[in-house]
Amino acid sequence: MNEDIRIHSWPCSYYLDSSKQWIPGKLSLTPTSIKFTADKSGELLADFQLSGISEIKKESSHLIFSSLTVLEKGAKHWFGSLHPNRNAVFNVLEHFWREQLLPGREGAAGAASGPSKGRELSGMLEGSQKRLEDTAKVLQAQGEQFDSIMRGLHKIEGDMDVADRFGMGAFPQLGYPISNIQYSVFHIPYLISHIQYFISVIQYLIMDIPCSIATLTAGSPPFPRQILQKLKGLALETEAELERQDEALDSIGSSVDRATLTIERQNRRMRKLT
């Protein structure tokens, strides 16, 4: 066995699920596998092939602070208290895992495979496109949220009719949900105009990508690069803004929810009173 070809090893602790304990020891990496040996007993507690890994994650939970998890064939291995630090170990492990698929990426920086300007730009374009795709998904989800809020508001209107018929003036408690609804109704057109603005920005960006490709193939390197960087920045910005709106919508949604429930309750009480 090639146990002595050790690329690196780190002191850390390993979570033993059977005894629910953290065992101090050493995590070592060979070109094809990961091993963990306990300090005290020298026992080999984990030993698996790099190629069997399905995921390496930096995680923290209330039980395990800042640990690294490696998912391998449905089993999850937890490594904690990593030295020198978690990021360094993560980067090295991920690198050698990817190495199984893409061997010698760094070594083969020969004539053709070096990252050319064109390739770099294509990468940026690709990145922008991916961002915009994600943005589109967020927008779509937002649209559906609006639909459901609208349905909620519609229900409220129906219920308010009932309240009306019984003479709302006698029920001062209703003041709260109604102001809440008015607040939501006031906000929705504002948010819609925002969203429409972002849709136009995105449409512009999407139309701009083929143009940028045309410029790219025409071959004036620094210029498209700038456009693309802006494009990417804008796309990122758009996404951040959309996410913010998403949160706003969330809160409006829950406030409408609350209002509906309060009104339902009031209606029931009113029916009992009459």
Added chain:
Amino acid sequence: MDSAGKEREAVQLMAEAEKRVKGSHSFLRGLFGGNTRVEEACEMYTRAANMFKIAKNWSAAGNAFCQAAKLHMQLQSKHDSATSFVDAGNAYKKADPQEAINCLNAAIDIYTDMGRFTIAAKHHITIAEIYEAELVDIEKAIAHYEQAADYYKGEESNSSANKCLLKVAAYAAQLEQYQKAIEIYEQVGTNTMDNPLLKYSAKEYFFKAALCHFIVDELNAKLALEKYEEMFPAFTDSRECKLLKKLLEAHEEQNSEAYTEAVKEFDSISRLDQWLTTMLLRIKKTIQGEGDGDLK
């Protein structure tokens, strides 16, 4: 405010609340204003819970919220009960994941009973995330994501449903349940390819479905690829489709170098994520099978 003081105050409140609940059980009290006493107890439990929160005693806070939830239920206010169960769940999440799941499940039961499926779905996702991160039970996480997806679909929240389904598919593929993953990716792909906003992402889902096919059987992958191109012509022009064709060719010739080269080319433009790395590695292993046997 020092947290030890808050905690002491909270413990007192809990005892006081308990007394009130017991008091409300007596016959005479039951006739005259027993409910008011229960209501008061309920309020005390909630206040105690909030004080425990200040003192960062999460399981005590969870327990107090839980008591409040049970009393709300006794008072027939289902919504308040569900809200308290959710609060209990959030508090327990920081101390006792299993108990957090129990509380959230109780809230879900109430919400579904009231027909509020969107909220129920949201809490199913929270449970799934606890299973993913704290308890590492991927199978259970999958089941909760699936339930959430079903509820979302019923409420016409297709985006949210798809989000959950894609999680399920990714995990299913990791656990080598390829058929399940393929079905989901194909379903999401066909649902999105006609949507003006989402059609840009459809290629990704067909790509992933084809990769899952590929791990199981090369010929299936070929047939699937043809089917996807026919269904969704824009797929043909995508980088993903081109990569698949190269990989299929390399696989047919059992040429591991050509396979690696194609993957490298793709990776140099956009870095492969971990899921793709896993799947592409699994396919690569089927090439090397008899070649160099050091990778087993």
